[in-house]
Amino acid sequence: MHTPNAMPKVRATLYLPWELLEEARNAAVHLAGNPVRLTLTKLAEEALRSQLQYLKERYNDGRDFPSELSS
Numbered sequence: 001m002h003t004p005n006a007m008p009k010v011r012a013t014l015y016l017p018w019e020l021l022e023e024a025r026n027a028a029v030h031l032a033g034n035p036v037r038l039t040l041t042k043l044a045e046e047a048l049r050s051q052l053q054y055l056k057e058r059y060n061d062g063r064d065f066p067s068e069l070s071s
Contacts, residue, residue, distance in 0.1 A: 009041070 024043055031038035056062050
């Protein structure tokens with residue numbers, strides 16, 4: 001279900017080491033039920049958000065990075 005405040009999802013193609021993807025898939029399958037309800041998409045989104053926050057704090061005074069698309 002799409003909520004008004006939710007950002008639409010888009011498809012992205014990433015190339016990952018096979019072992020990393022398998023471990024992520026295994027975790028998502030193992031934790032798919034209650035209470036976590038983990039999906040591979042949710043795992044990837046949370047990992048990217050966490051790493052981006054770390055990079056912003058470490059390299060950009062906690063601010064968002066400038067958009068390369070608007071240059």
